[in-house]
Amino acid sequence: METEEKKSPAIIIILGATGDLTWRKLAPAIYNLWLDSWLPEEFAVIGVSRDKYSGSEFEKHLHEGVDKFSRSGKTKKNEWDIFAKYLSFQQGEFNASTTYSAIGRQIKVLETKWKTTANKIFYLAVPPNAFEEISGKIGSSGLAADKLKSRIVIEKPFGHDLDSAIHLNALLHANFDETQIYRIDHYLGKETVQNIMAFRFANTMYEPIWNRNYIESIQITVSEQLGVETRGNYYETAGALRDMIQNHLFQLLCLITMEPPVSFEADEVRNRKVDVLNSLQKINPEEVHKHAARGQYGPGWIKGKKVIGYRQEPDVSKDSAIETFVALKLYMDNWRWQGVPLYLRTGKRMEETISIITIQFKSPPYQLFPTQAIDNWQPNRLILSIQPHMGISTSFQAKRPGLKMVLYPVDMHFDYNESYTSGTPEAYETLLLDIMEGDTTLFMRADQVEAAWKVLMPVINSWATNPPINFPNYKSGSQGTEEAETLIAKNGHSWFEMPLKNIS
Missing domain, CATH: 3.30.360.10 (Dihydrodipicolinate Reductase; domain 2)
Structure with a gap:
């Protein structure tokens, strides 16, 4: 799908880039967005993890995930070879200032090359107990200083109860404006x-x-x-x-x-x-x-x-x-x-x-039909099906063909796959694109x-x-x-x- 609007350069920094979320969801979503021409010409993915991967090992790992979980099926070699050039890997501990300094240097190299300031998306694909540490380090390193261009994405759960949710929000707000925070719910x-x-x-x-x-x-x-x-x-x-x-x-x-x-x-x-x-x-x-x-x-x-x-x-x-x-x-x-x-x-x-x-x-x-006509009576219903099948169905009463008045419930269906x-x-494609475009409508x-x-x-x-x-x-x-x-x-x-x- 071709889009005409000029898209702002974007750098997606995935912390926890060797984990299951990135492998199953994020990498296939980013690849499909690129495949369908939704991504800007100037974009990059910087994977960050404690795991010791080389750049080629990281690329191979993501390639396997995309081949297995992408809705577009297995990749074509020539397409993947082009996409892989946008990928890089940074090994480092999440509590080490040097990790964020290295991220900052990579960002600076890319922005210098592109001659513009890019949207910087820090995606925390990590367990909730790492949110506080990572968000604090991003803030103290100055990577979130640009309120219009820097964004942080956190996955659920958003706290464990009311007190912990208030605490987590306070921690995030210490380093980010609310407009920079994207609490993602893939639903x-x-x-x-x-x-x-x-x-x-x-x-x-x-x-x-x-x-x-x-x-x-x-x-x-x-x-x-x-x-x-x-x-x-x-x-x-x-x-x-x-x-x-x-x-x-x-x-x-x-x-x-x-x-x-x-x-x-x-x-x-x-x-x-x-x-x-x-x-x-x-x-x-x-x-x-x-x-x-x-x-x-x-x-x-x-x-x-x-x-x-x-x-x-x-x-x-x-x-x-x-x-x-x-x-x-x-x-x-x-x-x-x-x-x-x-x-x-x-x-x-x-x-x-x-x-x-x-x-x-x-x-x-008021029921005006005789009792014998409504043996199969059911109330009118509207059903919105989200998964595994996507569609909308409505149920209402109609006369069954024949010489006598007999009512029977019938259904009308709208099916996504047929229409x-x-x-x-995929849900993550929609949400990642919204994050890059700065649209917070679908985020909590x-x-x-x-x-x-x-x-x-x-x-x-x-x-x-x-x-x-x-x-x-x-x-x-x-x-x-x-x-x-x-x-x-x-x-x-x-x-x-x-x-x-x-x-x-």
């Missing part, structure tokens, strides 16, 4: 997630009924067949609530329920998201059980294969009380959504890997991070002081816990399960 780069805003605000057919008068409930489900596998050390300190709800699912909730922004300016969109989080009803610590259910997977079967339980996974405590499943019931105190239950559910080792948002509309106020023949960019702001933690702290504190006594409480390959079913059934609802064949 927001997914094509179907971005399409939520287009669907809501570029079309008039749903906006008039997008409120409590017509919508009965909203469900967001993000489930995975995968278990924790090699992430035991991380998951034992996180759990599903911190790993998924605080960021991914809350981001989806914000997009679905936020008020229309007056423009597409980054801060205007992010203001509306913060409004959503601030309007969520505070959960009474004494009533956490009425709003939240947790679970941990035990042994079971996935796709005909027997799998182990969470407590048998590597680096997991044999009596671990960490949740791998969470269901939440929330409410908002605002004009649009007052009284509408918002259901969030996520879990590992569940029956399907699927991410869907289900909008269930209210039934007609668009061009390849869909400090107040949004802290607002999300505030909502969850009553649950986190309650669960910390009241360990579960029934873990594991759902089998691998199931739909989760009985407590989650009870949580939603109290409102007369049930979790919506959409067969994959309906959205493929």
Whole structure:
């Protein structure tokens, strides 16, 4: 894809460049952006790591990752040979000032060669416990002095709780303006997630009924067949609530329920998201059980294969009380959504890997059809499928062909793969391009991070002081816990399960 606009020179400095994130996600994303002509003519990638790699070893390592994980398939030799010239490697300890001096010298050489000041992107592809040290060193070395051209990117988790999030934000703000900080959540780069805003605000057919008068409930489900596998050390300190709800699912909730922004300016969109989080009803610590259910997977079967339980996974405590499943019931105190239950559910080792948002509309106020005509009655639903299939489906009632009036639910589908023949960019491609262009729309702001933690702290504190006594409480390959079913059934609802064949 050719773009006409002149792009500013960019230098991407990846700290933790030999790690899994760079290998699987960042290198393939940067390569695809270059392949599709989205990158400037003057750009460079400087990999920084403690590991002792030569420049050729680093290039070979990234090449293997791109060949394995790029959406464009294996590289062509002539194309990779050109791309590889933009790569360099710097070995060094993250706590050593000499590492950052060396980075500074490389930047100066490139800017002198290009005869211009480049956008400098410091991507922290490192564990969260290294954020403080690295951000401080970048600041003290003067590499972040140019507020317009220097940017820092950090991956989730953004803190472990409210206090740690406030602390992390304060550390970042000591060396960077908020406009320089890009808190990246790859979910927001997914094509179907971005399409939520287009669907809501570029079309008039749903906006008039997008409120409590017509919508009965909203469900967001993000489930995975995968278990924790090699992430035991991380998951034992996180759990599903911190790993998924605080960021991914809350981001989806914000997009679905936020008020229309007056423009597409980054801060205007992010203001509306913060409004959503601030309007969520505070959960009474004494009533956490009425709003939240947790679970941990035990042994079971996935796709005909027997799998182990969470407590048998590597680096997991044999009596671990960490949740791998969470269901939440929330409410908002605002004009649009007052009284509408918002259901969030996520879990590992569940029956399907699927991410869907289900909008269930209210039934007609008066049923004029005879009982025998509505045996298969189902409420109208709008389903936005994020993964593994990307699309939008709406369910409504229609008359079944025949001599008698018999209503039957039917579906209409919009499928990305059928509608668009061009390849869909990966989430990291979208987000990296936005960072280079200085667009913060899809990135979390400090107040949004802290607002999300505030909502969850009553649950986190309650669960910390009241360990579960029934873990594991759902089998691998199931739909989760009985407590989650009870949580939603109290409102007369049930979790919506959409067969994959309906959205493929």
